[in-house]
Amino acid sequence: MRLGVLDVGSNTVHLLVVDAHPGARPLPAHSHKADLRLAQLLDDSGAIGDDGIEKLVDVVRDALQAAEDKGVEDLLPFATSAVREASNADEVLARVADETGVRLQVLSGAEEARLTFLAVRRWFGWSAGKLLVLDIGGGSLEIAFGIDEEPDAAASLPLGAGRLTAGWLPGDPPAPDDVRALRRHVRAEIARTVGEFARFGAPDHVVATSKTFKQLARIAGAARSADGLYVQRELKRESLEAWVPRLSGMTTDQRAELPGVSDGRAAQLLAGALVAEGAMDLFGVESLEICPWALREGVILRRLDHMGSA
Structure with missing residues (x-):
């Protein structure tokens, strides 16, 4: 259907x-x-x-x-x-x-995290083991961890790229003091949740979804979207850390000229990068893989599951 x-x-x-x-x-x-x-x-x-x-x-x-x-x-x-x-x-x-x-x-933030986790689990399968999933949206950051299709832990933080850009980065390019203040805020928010996930042990595979992560991976050298869904795309923390100061010195128009960055998302890219960098650092992630499936696919998969059990 x-x-x-x-x-x-x-x-x-x-x-x-x-x-x-x-x-x-x-x-x-x-x-x-x-x-x-x-x-x-x-x-x-x-x-x-x-x-x-x-x-x-x-x-x-x-x-x-x-x-x-x-x-x-x-x-x-x-x-x-x-x-x-x-x-x-x-x-x-x-x-x-x-x-x-x-x-x-x-949807509640926790529901977003769970449905996104379901999509990632179905994409990578059981062989991926324990998954840590990160998803940066416009309004929130979702984090989920688990070994089954239902995560053992799920959290939603008010750290979306659009929200943070509007509230913390008024300049174009933003003032260095504003960038530092946002960096401190992001890391403090994420740090409050790390312990909730750490008690489940280290993940076997770390995955990110969302347009923000896809664009950050692309500017760091990952394959283009045109190369297809099944090309492996990774984002390394080392590469991201090198890009953050470069992004902070760019105007929105300059970011829009980067490979894979759309005009509509260029203004939010720095805030998204600060969230991604903070999450990878605080969770001890050196490299993560980009998943093409996310929340929308999770909603579809849950609906199909209900149809199959009816």
Whole structure:
């Protein structure tokens, strides 16, 4: 059957259409994206304003039309940290439902981490052993660890690349003092969670997902997206540590000229790099592998599992 997953994230609203059935690998059939940047549309009270809600409604309508055009039989709509943390989340959800008929399921941070972990586990299989999974989104950092399909530990921290850029790095390029302050903040937040994971022992394999990690790996020399899903892509901490001071001295336009960096993500790349560097350092990770599957695939796999057991 043809499934669609509608991901209302902090940076983008992304419709992924796949052909799938229980027991089979989901095959991508279509992708429809809109850069909405909901996290940046919050007002001083933490609410998404009327203009932002109207934009979201329009984008959801466009995604619904794309899903219909592509023959989607079952749509799985969800929202992550930007909607979850908005002070008027109930109003946003009600407006979207009333005006489009789409009822967004708001995932908790822990649910995001667990579903992303499921996708990574299915991608790498049981032979990968104990997995440590890192995922930097626009609003949050998800961390999960475990040996099964359900992680033994999962955490979500307010360390998304978009959130941190807006709140900590106003300059272009940012002031060195602002970069140092953000670095201290990131590491303090991550350090609070390290002990929760350390008690389970060392991972056998460390994996990262998300656009931020993919772009950091690409500028550090990993293969292009055009080279295909099955090319192994790694990010070494040594390479990342060398790139952080270079990124901090660049303007947004200069970062956008780097290989694999999109215009829409260039402004957030430094904050994402500081989070990635901090996580790899504090968790003692020298190298990690990039996984092409993440939260959207986890949502699809969970739906297929439920269909198979029905």
